[in-house]
Amino acid sequence: MHTPVTAATVKSLGGFFRSAAAMDGGFFLIMVAMPFKVLALGGGALQLGLVAAIGALTYIVCAPLAGRASDRFDRSGLCLSGGLVLIACAVAAWLIRRLDLLLALQVAMGLGKALYWPVVQATLGDLSPGGIRLRVLGRFNVAWSGGKTAGFVLGGLLLSAFGFGAVLLAGAGCVAAAYLLLPRTELAAASRLAGRSSPPPSPQPDLPLAGTARLDVFRLMSWIANTAAYGAFGILTHHLPQWFLHHQWDSRFYGWFIGAILASQTVVLLALGGPLRLAWSARRLWLPQGLGLVAIVAIPLLTEFAALLVVAPLIGIACGVSYAASIYYSLEAPAARGRNAGIHEGLIGAGGFLPPLLAGILVRAGCGLSAPYLLAAALLCGSLLLQVGVYWRRRERV
Numbered sequence: 001m002h003t004p005v006t007a008a009t010v011k012s013l014g015g016f017f018r019s020a021a022a023m024d025g026g027f028f029l030i031m032v033a034m035p036f037k038v039l040a041l042g043g044g045a046l047q048l049g050l051v052a053a054i055g056a057l058t059y060i061v062c063a064p065l066a067g068r069a070s071d072r073f074d075r076s077g078l079c080l081s082g083g084l085v086l087i088a089c090a091v092a093a094w095l096i097r098r099l100d101l102l103l104a105l106q107v108a109m110g111l112g113k114a115l116y117w118p119v120v121q122a123t124l125g126d127l128s129p130g131g132i133r134l135r136v137l138g139r140f141n142v143a144w145s146g147g148k149t150a151g152f153v154l155g156g157l158l159l160s161a162f163g164f165g166a167v168l169l170a171g172a173g174c175v176a177a178a179y180l181l182l183p184r185t186e187l188a189a190a191s192r193l194a195g196r197s198s199p200p201p202s203p204q205p206d207l208p209l210a211g212t213a214r215l216d217v218f219r220l221m222s223w224i225a226n227t228a229a230y231g232a233f234g235i236l237t238h239h240l241p242q243w244f245l246h247h248q249w250d251s252r253f254y255g256w257f258i259g260a261i262l263a264s265q266t267v268v269l270l271a272l273g274g275p276l277r278l279a280w281s282a283r284r285l286w287l288p289q290g291l292g293l294v295a296i297v298a299i300p301l302l303t304e305f306a307a308l309l310v311v312a313p314l315i316g317i318a319c320g321v322s323y324a325a326s327i328y329y330s331l332e333a334p335a336a337r338g339r340n341a342g343i344h345e346g347l348i349g350a351g352g353f354l355p356p357l358l359a360g361i362l363v364r365a366g367c368g369l370s371a372p373y374l375l376a377a378a379l380l381c382g383s384l385l386l387q388v389g390v391y392w393r394r395r396e397r398v
Contacts, residue, residue: 028155089108235379
């Protein structure tokens with residue numbers, strides 16, 4: 001049985017969007033302060049890397065578990081637990097005076113984040129029938145993307161003007177607001193219906209696949225695509241500063257380049273919440289990834305920043321389409337939305353952690369400053385080949 005979609009339910013979706021914006025804004029406010037706190041406590045490059053690694057690994061483990069829990073337990077309680085953990089982390093990060101304790105705190109940060117995102121994503125899937133789900137998820141994606149951007153900008157301004165306390169307490173306040181903005185009646189209703197929904201009617205196929213087998217193919221392809229996209233973007237965010245320094249480009253160019261990628265991603269997410277349709281087309285999933293691959297291959301070849309900036313939107317388009325496809329197909333099967341949302345989030349953590357680490361190892365081993373971008377290109381190329389293989393192998397069995 002599907003969750004009944006009433007006018008009140010549709011109106012309540014705005015609460016989820018506002019909550020997502022507040023949660024990502026709050027989380028990244030806290031995260032802006034973390035590296036500066038590490039440095040203030042005497043840490044260096046290794047400790048900065050550990051902050052990212054510990055939080056990411058915790059999220060990789062906890063997000064799938066939290067997703068499974070959301071299919072069985074009260075979702076409002078899970079979100080409240082996650083919010084309380086993050087608020088406690090923000091206050092503790094402000095008060096802590098020992099570096100080892102600050103590093104240990106990253107475990108709780110990963111846990112708090114994991115208790116929120118798969119739960120909210122699964123609930124949105126329950127509350128939005130197939131006909132409007134792509135539009136709903138598009139608006140949701142724009143909300144968290146906007147919150148993330150605002151968190152970075154506001155965090156930098158507050159840190160410069162008022163110090164750690166202001167940033168961390170502002171982050172805690174945003175996290176609290178994220179929970180208060182959640183429509184808890186709908187969360188409770190989704191908790192009761194989780195795992196008891198009947199399968200949705202099969203979509204009108206534009207490929208010779210149908211029903212559950214077809215959904216499995218597209219979900220697996222989109223998971224592969226999103227993991228690779230986050231891996232490639234993680235390589236760029238961690239290793240481009242060194243590449244820019246090598247070319248003697250001003251450090252602000254780095255912000256412009258990453259900003260162009262994120263802005264393009266947000267435009268894609270906005271378009272997918274409106275007139276643009278992605279679902280059930282392998283070509284629409286593969287083509288943006290191909291464009292992103294071309295852009296990353298070009299990075300070591302371009303010696304002028306203006307030319308490099310031109311290819312940045314292609315990377316943002318690839319990231320936006322891959323993310324949107326992954327969350328859409330993860331939420332299309334009603335019986336396991338929490339589990340699938342958890343896997344989706346866990347793969348994001350894996351993609352954003354392991355490839356940048358491997359890229360750094362390659363540079364340190366003497367493979368040259370181009371090695372990270374060759375690795376990112378190989379990752380996207382391998383991902384595309386794997387998706388094509390999955391599609392044709394599964395297609396022959398249906």
